[in-house]
Amino acid sequence: MPTITSEKDVDALTMTFTAHFDASVERVWQVWEDPRQLERWWGPPDYPATFERLELTPDGTALYYMTGPDGEKIWGRWTVTHVDRPNRLEFEDGFADADGNPDTSIDTTVSVITLESVDGGTRMTLLSQFPNLETLQQMVEMGMVEGMTGALAQIDAILAA
Amino acid sequence: MSPAGALTYNQMVVIELTDAEIDLVFHALADSTRRSIVTRVIDHEQSVSALASQYLMSFAAIQKHVAVLERASLVTKQRRGRERIVHGNPDMLAAAARLLDSYEQLWRERITRIDDILREPHGKD
Numbered sequence: 001m002p003t004i005t006s007e008k009d010v011d012a013l014t015m016t017f018t019a020h021f022d023a024s025v026e027r028v029w030q031v032w033e034d035p036r037q038l039e040r041w042w043g044p045p046d047y048p049a050t051f052e053r054l055e056l057t058p059d060g061t062a063l064y065y066m067t068g069p070d071g072e073k074i075w076g077r078w079t080v081t082h083v084d085r086p087n088r089l090e091f092e093d094g095f096a097d098a099d100g101n102p103d104t105s106i107d108t109t110v111s112v113i114t115l116e117s118v119d120g121g122t123r124m125t126l127l128s129q130f131p132n133l134e135t136l137q138q139m140v141e142m143g144m145v146e147g148m149t150g151a152l153a154q155i156d157a158i159l160a161a
Numbered sequence: 162m163s164p165a166g167a168l169t170y171n172q173m174v175v176i177e178l179t180d181a182e183i184d185l186v187f188h189a190l191a192d193s194t195r196r197s198i199v200t201r202v203i204d205h206e207q208s209v210s211a212l213a214s215q216y217l218m219s220f221a222a223i224q225k226h227v228a229v230l231e232r233a234s235l236v237t238k239q240r241r242g243r244e245r246i247v248h249g250n251p252d253m254l255a256a257a258a259r260l261l262d263s264y265e266q267l268w269r270e271r272i273t274r275i276d277d278i279l280r281e282p283h284g285k286d
Contacts, residue, residue: 004269004272006265006268008261008262008265010254010261011190011196011199011200011254012196013190013261015261015264015265015268017265017268017272019272019275019276021275021276021279022279022280023279027279028275028279031275031278031279037278040274040278041271041274041275041277041278042271044270124272126268128264132190132191133186133190133256133260136260136261136264137260139264139267140260140263140264140267
């Protein structure tokens with residue numbers, strides 16, 4: 001398990017996350033840069049993400065959807081604001097409609113990812129700045145399918161035993 | 162894994178605030194003076210006048226800020242003699258904290274999956 005620390009500021013609605021991976025900075029950058037690798041971890045196993053577009057360039061965009069067990073698709077969109085390969089990526093994380101247009105009814109969350117070489121491995125730091133509680137709630141609900149799938153899969157397994 | 166199950170889980174875990182309540186909390190916390198007032202009264206209860214003495218603002222201005230916080234249920238106000246005592250409402254801030262906890266869990270799971278990918282033999286991707 002990677003070492004993970006986190007710091008949350010409830011008043012400022014920010015979260016800073018630090019993880020240490022036993023791999024080079026270049027290798028960790030690839031899990032962000034390569035859409036086939038990114039979609040293996042961005043969404044949970046039962047809500048896999050499919051990245052239709054992934055442009056890690058200034059003003060580039062990423063467009064993806066997560067597919068639920070019932071076929072429901074949740075669309076997300078990033079707007080890249082700064083990139084310094086392979087050390088820093090900044091993007092606005094938001095929602096989209098099925099045509100890939102940004103959903104402006106929900107504000108975007110600012111995400112800053114930094115990768116540093118530390119002790120032969122890589123320290124990845126993620127800063128998330130939420131504009132408001134409502135957006136945080138939307139982000140959590142979108143991600144919550146993960147917790148749900150894990151918990152309900154366990155219940156299913158117990159019931160099937 | 163039904164959508165109904167997903168809904169129930171979200172409602173259990175995420176928060177019990179309505180959209181209107183979230184708007185009020187957001188609006189209330191969007192102002193730095195109001196965030197500062199919340200921090201002070203969560204620490205210990207204070208009268209409106211005691212609060213006002215700590216800011217370069219009129220009593221009336223502070224009173225208005227307190228009223229906004231009160232509508233968002235972030236603070237409660239109680240009459241004590243001639244004073245109005247402002248208390249923090251930790252439940253509302255706890256709701257925000259719970260959301261951040263859920264978001265943290267989301268990233269912990271993502272990081273575990275990244276780690277799994279990084280542990281695969283080279284060249285597999």
